[in-house]
Amino acid sequence: MEVDASSLEKKESNEVVLMISGVECQSGGSSPKPNTDPIELENPPLSSQISNLTSLSAHELTQSIPTPSELLNIPTKKSTSGSSFVKLKSRFMEPPHPSDTSASASKDTVQPVPSMSRIGSVPSPAAEEEDDEDVCETVNPKSQVMSGKTKVVLAQQVAFVCITGLLITSLTIRNLQNTVIWHVPLWGWCLLLLAIFCGSLVTDWLITLLVLLIEKKYLLKKNVLYFLFALKDSAEVFAWLCLVLLAWVWLINYGVKRSRHTTKILNWVTRALASCILGAALWLIKTFLIKLLAASFQCKRFFDRIQDDIFQYYVIKKLSGPADTKISLKVNIEKLIKIKPDKVSAWTTKNLTDFLNEAEQPDKEITDEYKAKDAAKAIFKNVAKPRSKFIEEDDLLRFMPKEHIEKFFAFFSEAKETRKIMKSFFKSWLVNVYRERKSLTHSLNDAKTAIEELNNLASAVLLVVVIILWLLLTGLLTTQVLIFISSQLLLFVFIFGDAAKQLFEAILFVFVMHPFDVSDRCVVDEVEMEVEEMNILTTVFLKNNGEKISYPNSVLSSKPISNFNRSPNMSESVEFMVNFSTSVESLEALKDKIKKYLDSKPKDWKPGHRVVIKEIVDSDHLKMALHVTHTTNFQNATERNDRRSDLVLELKKILEELRVLPR
Template sequence: MPEPSARPTSSRNPSWDMLRGKFDGYEQFDSRNASEAHLVFAEGDMPNDKVSKFYSYLLSASIITRWFIFIVPILGIIWIPGILQLTDTTPNGEVWGVKFLWWSIWLSVVWGGWWAALAGSRLLPIIIRSTVGVIAIATRRYIDWASALHRYVAFFAWTLAMWVSFNPLINARQSKDASEHSVHAIDIIVRLLFGFYLCSAVLLFEKFAIQFIAGKFHERSYAERIADQKFAVRSLVVLYRHSSDIPGRSDTLKASHAKNASVNPSKILKKAMKGVRSVATTTTTAFGNVASEIAGSSVLQPNSPQAMVKTALESANKTKLLARRLFYSFAKPGADFIFPEDIGRFFPTQDEADQVFSLFDKDGNGDASREEVEVACQDFHREQLSIMHSMQDLDSAVGRLDNIFMTVYAVAALLILAVCLEAGLSTVITGAGTFILGLSWLIGAPLADVLTSIVFLFIRHPFDVGDRVVINKDSYMVKEIHLLSTIFLDSQGVFMQVPNSVLNTHFIFNIRRSGQMSEQFTFDVAYGTSFDDLEKLREIMLNFLKTERRDYQPSFDVSVVDFPAQEKMTLSAEIKYKTNGQMEGMKARRRNKWVCALKTSLAQVPIFGPAGDPGGVSGPTKYTQIPWEEVKAEEDRKAAEVAQETKSAPVGGWKLVDENAAMSGC
């Protein structure tokens, strides 16, 4: 069979050759690989003929070809009456006293105006941001809002164009001898177009109001947290970039593999899969390097420092491995702490280095242990998840609020259209008011709950997702936030849903937003305990607190609360932590350490409870019978000795508390 000859081409028309070559591959086009998500179809869901493939190819080729297919055929249909009138086929054809030609022109404005408005709403924010936004930086926020709401902006511009163009193209072109019915029909269209324009303006205002509420709310609630988290992540990226893999350690991020691997089929399979992943990562990195050269930024770099740190912060275990890698990379050999000078050379200024080091050195003592670095990185991990989940839940609440506003908008749009159609304004308002008043018994309570929840969530905003809060002396963890309710997790792992209208009536103590916290601890001692012993107890506890300065503030003040019936003496002291109680397990561990130290200090002084020495052995009970005269004489003698003694307090009185305690409380 002879081979088909190639189609001859003309060297004088290279543009046609290029265009023909571009469309030669449409037969191999796969709809599963379309450029837009809404154009993707599985195999078999689309016809397999050439016309369907060519149509799908044109839709996916570019936005220009896609819009060309959408716009031009409809415009051709619209212009059929106009062309017939231009060719004198129907020279007197008209609708409601307006000739076909003007209807074709106005309908072209309607159909093409939407696509023009949509294109302008997409391009205009980009142009304004590149021009006005460079000079007036404060306007970038509103430019971003307009970009996010480009479809509503386009709808507003479209309705305005339809209303404005209808008067000169249709209303002014109506013949003078048109019937009363035709005049009335055109008049109704004018009013409806004006009503649609007002409705689009109200809709655009509602969407901008939602954007304003969400933007201001996020800015007020999360701007500082997001800025702090970005600084922390950026600092970790810099440190990770200058860190090194620690030979011989398997507890750091990207640790070396074990050398003594035994021959095991499952291990061989895992090793083979790991090799495949390594090849894929290396290939992706190679492409990323080329893209980075072109774009001037980090693109498709799975093993870049930014990607490694962000991936590690998504997992609690990998976060701990990251913290250990950083600690062992910068700590001197055999040292238990890192110091500011160990990381200072990696930052441009000493102030920035000190600020980064303070992320780990929570107690401000000038060094950071491995535990401190791990705790700080775990805080970054939890904060990242908390911000992400909280913003997602609150965005969902904003969406619910948008739905409520859209319901109100639907009612307002109906009223606007009714008024534009020359219905009596007072009649419409009276009818709507009567209808709403009739439903007030049904929607009154839910509407009050909605308004209360909006004020509680967007104005008061007492907590975020992941915060530990105390309500009615019970501790809870915030799991989810919705517009009308909040879901908590109690200490027993039980989920509890509470309406926001109920939470609005309670005092809510937010532990995460609190600073350094303290706790009152009360204990009883024997009534005969001397103040000298209490001073010794205070000195011993102060030494303990100075040793454990990473967890506690170096302060131990003893307060005498009461001595009921002179049977015992009730004392109290504050446990002053260096952090808040957001991490309940860590707080319980530090509290136990403090209480155990107090018990040891009481035994060291020694100071006993009202029942005496708990470790002492009680002797036999003795009874003695003596004459009353001897007992009376002995009591009189002891009373006289006590009256003669003048036992005075030391100079300055008994301290028991810090001398600056009174001043610090002012």
């Protein structure tokens, strides 16, 4: 499994091939071409980004997040290699491991490393705070011309040219200058038609001009651009209706004497347009509030995980290739690792989230923990010295600068002092990388769905409010209609009052309380479960026996919830009995042997255990307890049970060896 240092080569024009023991790992075709400097990057012109952001909705922040099967390459159909296909009904169930025969055959085959990961939080340095400008290029920018290829925009452009030509003609040709239709000159009708059919096109140009000004002056760039693009569609509609109303009032409904009946009709049209403008303004406010909630929610809940994902993606790419090789990355790692979650802008978070989706993906992804262990072996051989059992600081210095090594060592608590990473520790880290990567993908996916559902609910409520306001302002809301609407509202409150209350509680639970994320192991009603899926109204849990259970979020909001994944290193105790006649020397020997065993397992147990005598039972037994602290929390229940089982077995051996078991 030796890594050939000359195996990193260009393939075609935009693909990088990494050969490890004859296995070809090919990056995705969307990989950017290497820059001269892989760390310092320059943002592309912002005006070139506008077309792919013109249709942003309230859930735009995570709109490009792929499904778990797309990002993790989890099998969704029968493999063509002949292996049996097992349908996984849970998003977190691992596919079956290969048989012993295939396992032994794959020992010489190295699996590629995952592209995204997260273990814990990389702590921000105490150095001065960095601005998050230019941290990440905007992913997948498209040309402005792309948005102009739609049929609607083409029709607007054709209409703009034709109506503008007619307007110029009506102002320059003498025979048309005095042409009047319904007491309005021809040029006035041309202006009204321009406002009606081409108003949205003009507002789109104005927003593009605003983007150019922001790009030139960098005026409040990081605080404005996110909401500018997010509100673009709603703002265009609002500005377009304002132009139509202005043209209508100025050209048609002002300064011309007409009959009372005609004036009444024209005033009704004016009020209808004003009602539409009010509705567009409310819709704009609704979109802004949803975007504000989405930005705040995403930045607070997921930025630290995204930050760690990208940093570890960078580390894994560096350690997978030959030493001292520069890599192409659209993220300024130096600035990224210094950003604090409470200082990051929504614009930067969006670009980093898009980067997670667009990053290079090898052809053969890690699809289970078994492959993750094989990949860890390959990387360990590539980095460590021959026949060495550790990755040392000198080994890492061949791949990355010292400040990045400090961040990398933060993932290994045992390496902070020794500056060495054991092979087993490195293997566990990469397995956790796979787990956390899958967890983050599902969390972002469910967050996107929750925000989308909230936006749909808010849109439905606002639509009813806008219709009522439109009826009020146009005068169509007569007494009979008002009585009918009031009766329907009372009926709605009577039938759906409790449902509305539960919905409000569920929204607060998901976006404000948010006691867990997808894949977190929690205890609810004294039952240990794993969070399978989060929605606005319900949360689906997976019990240890594989049973799925769905809880209404309004019910969960009133329950105490224990979250293992958000807990620090957790401790537990093992109780046992010894003979009352056991000598003090034997008890000291018991403590020494327990200490020796725990010290030999630094990967599993933290130092500082305690062996205590709790009480005397029936005058012939001593009840004792061993209190130990794990090196992790109880998020991984299988690993915790294995550790405890090994500890109990070792304790049994020690008690039998010392012959202190009760008779």
